Amino acid sequence: ITADTSKWPSTFSFGKVATEQQIDSVAIAILPNGTGLPPGLGTPKEGNVIYITKCASCHGANGKAAAGEKLPAPELASDSISKIKTIGNYWPYATTIFDYVRRAMPYNAPGSLTNNEVYSITAYLLSANNIIKPDMVINAHNLYKINMPARKLFIPDDRRGGPEVR
């Protein structure tokens, strides 16, 4: 699967140079260092209101299933005894919450939230997982600095190839 590119032209000139506007309209990804976070802000309290209206029907009242309840979507918050993987005990970067919710949630209306709504929901979920205080204001300058408990557990693939089962 390697082509002999020695006779290729330096450019085929297919396609067009992307304009800044074209890029900005879709380049919504956020890096763990906060690059890409938009202006705006949010609080757990406002997030809670939005969460109840737009998220709770699938993810449970507080991001948790009541006893015996089977949710159609993953639980999002955990207490210390929970074995279920949630933001609190499994997510290594707070920026991922903002990025994911903005692109994919609510499941039935993805891309419908304003940046402020996403900041608020992110703040609410972090608070519900006891990671931030219930009155913290979240924005582009502090979200990426939040220390996530699971961060220290993550290691890049340590399989080494070859005969070893790992």
Added chain:
Amino acid sequence: ITADTSKWPSTFSFGKVATEQQIDSVAIAILPNGTGLPPGLGTPKEGNVIYITKCASCHGANGKAAAGEKLPAPELASDSISKIKTIGNYWPYATTIFDYVRRAMPYNAPGSLTNNEVYSITAYLLSANNIIKPDMVINAHNLYKINMPARKLFIPDDRRGGPEVR
């Protein structure tokens, strides 16, 4: 695409030995030496009657298209000036007529003719192509002996492989 059969058993014992009856019910092929021709007989005259009822609608009144007519099926008889390939100028073996008509014609009711009907139609088609006399009786003992004009033209593939275009 060659298997190492050295470790194979002498027989896998899948399938069943075929009974004589099973074979006879389907083994209808006829060799050019007449092997396989069934008992029975036919004449061009009787064949003509059957032909008109069961064949002419597709193959034309006498196995030929009238001027300007486009038949839905091949012409079956030719005169000396015709360039169209028919039984008379292209078929190398008379046995093929019996074999083919019995298995495949009439197109809309294949396998519906009796052996005597097939003998008669074969006789008719040979006669319509001026290969036999209009009063000849055709049966298992003489069909394969009929000399077909095109026979001498046929040669087995004379391409020899390799670079030659042939």
Added chain:
Amino acid sequence: LQSSLTKWVQTAGAQTLIKNGDPTKITGAGPSTVGKRSLFEKPVRLTSDTSSRTPLQDLYGTITPSDLHYERHHAGVPVIDPDKYELLIHGMVGKPMVFKLSDLKRFPSVTRTCFLECSGNFRTSKETMTPQEICGLTSQSEWTGVMLSTLFREVGVEPKATWFLAEGSDAALLTRSIPVKKGWDDAMIVYAQNGEAIRPEQGYPARLLLPGWEGNTNVKWIRRVELSDQPFMTREETSKYTYPVKDKIRQFSFEMDARSIITYPAYPNQLERGWVEIRGIAWSGRGKIIKVEVSTDAGKSWNATNLQEPVLDKAHTYFRHLWQWRGDETEILSRAIDETNYIQPTLRQLIEARGISASGYHMNPITAWQIKRDGKVLFKPESFK
């Protein structure tokens, strides 16, 4: 509550018809038991009463989707119940036998990819012809089945048997005589195509596969193999699938000689100036393709092309050649060269070799495409009578 997600997903299913919505904002349809093509893709075979042609210009790579495999029937497509299906092998054998489909599947099996081509796969008339119209009676599949030699071994083919009859269970009871040698060599009884059961139009539940040999000999819906010491001289090997060569008629012309066709750019493509990857398929019934050459100057000079690996025996081989079109009028051509060093001929060479009464069988001439100054690509018809 689980059902609320199911409901969202199902509601979303109805939205597949929304062609103009932003797909990133509409939950899509959920998984299905059997997939379908995109609403925007409608490749079709071109049908006649007795055949249909593969849309070569719409395809990429080497596999023909099974539902687009070319067809050539002599009495339509039979409906065969696989539980009632039987293959009889008899004649000059030690032990005549009947195999059910389930028996055939129990034998050691083999998978191979090869092309099929109708030996009548040749048309030339007007400039507005697509690869499908010119050359669409060839397709390629991955076939799985049992080697005919495995069955020959099981029934004990007698040494004096030199030919066998293959008979289909269609309404034509189509029959062909095949040299036993091919049976021992690489013939197969195949029951699977591109991973699944063979399709009805390709011989369900089982067909004869004779790699590299003219399509008609690959008897579909095969029900019977009769070993003999001579050919049966069936209608399909006398009246049909034979052709005048000078003052003789060539019979039992089995192998398909090497051939190729450029499928891009081709009619009805509209070429744009600049770099063009010329693409096409090449194949030979006599073995592997070792080289495909392309000319972009109407046959004056020829360039080697890249062959897509793996290059398989008797298989469509994808070729590609990078070319810079500067807007000049020209002709582009391809020619296949196989491992026997056969070079795909021009129509003139074929007529020279076979005489002017050459018929449409086993015609494998070089196909030329005309490139017009405005980028129109047109077939270059050549009179052949």
Added chain:
Amino acid sequence: LQSSLTKWVQTAGAQTLIKNGDPTKITGAGPSTVGKRSLFEKPVRLTSDTSSRTPLQDLYGTITPSDLHYERHHAGVPVIDPDKYELLIHGMVGKPMVFKLSDLKRFPSVTRTCFLECSGNFRTSKETMTPQEICGLTSQSEWTGVMLSTLFREVGVEPKATWFLAEGSDAALLTRSIPVKKGWDDAMIVYAQNGEAIRPEQGYPARLLLPGWEGNTNVKWIRRVELSDQPFMTREETSKYTYPVKDKIRQFSFEMDARSIITYPAYPNQLERGWVEIRGIAWSGRGKIIKVEVSTDAGKSWNATNLQEPVLDKAHTYFRHLWQWRGDETEILSRAIDETNYIQPTLRQLIEARGISASGYHMNPITAWQIKRDGKVLFKPESFK
């Protein structure tokens, strides 16, 4: 009069529903624009809300029919108009560019066959599980498209770029971070599958193909590639597609380790005494399969099997082994060995290596089938928690 034949043929078309007639006496249906499966064959994917599984036990050879390719979606299947489709490549590049589908198709193209497998492809619970239920989240296609390296060259990827983000245009806007090295190595943007346009469920009109890497990274419906000097830590590479290994969580576990499964005999087959060709598929995300071994005595001894040629890199490889079953109760197992000399492990070996909190991701244990005295074939479930 031509139409009278057409009429016969069309009347015959209605007869396809006659299942019990003698097919040699009924003219069959004529050719069609698009073929259909036999009425007697109904292979189906097994669906859940978000996935569907390939019926491995119904298949032969190495190609998965496109409409039976496994699915795993995170927001369903989007409907994408190919004329509106665009791929943006930007970030750490010399020249950010937008390619329409027609642009992508103009670049030098490549065809390759490889498997895809969801890294969550592992189930074990009861004895009555088919290969499809245990292991149906893997399929294989022949893919055609442009090497990602060709596009990297075109946009001028900066040397400091070490990762790229791949983003789908489904309603999940699914994103994964991929090392740039894979992009230069064998990554592709593919637009064709098994000869035709890629199917909607596999990413129409174009997807990322990362041969050998976990299914989720092969981003479907790809709309954007952003070059960066670090991974983006998206939800799919943090919350999902990571797994506990002892006291750590393994992330960016891309390669699918070698695996195999016997697809015949398997549940629900009923075995008959005598010779049996054991058949199955083996694959590795790290290169070619060099050997598949089968045990017919519950793992005490192992036999080499025949591998169907051509054996391709990172591809489902069909294996076969002839075995005589005399009616004894036993277990049959297969294990794949790849060109890195990795030997497919047992579940116990995997748990030993990863600890008891091992999840279902990247689990590739040996699958065992129990053969009962009466010929019943049952899966052998193993508790793993």
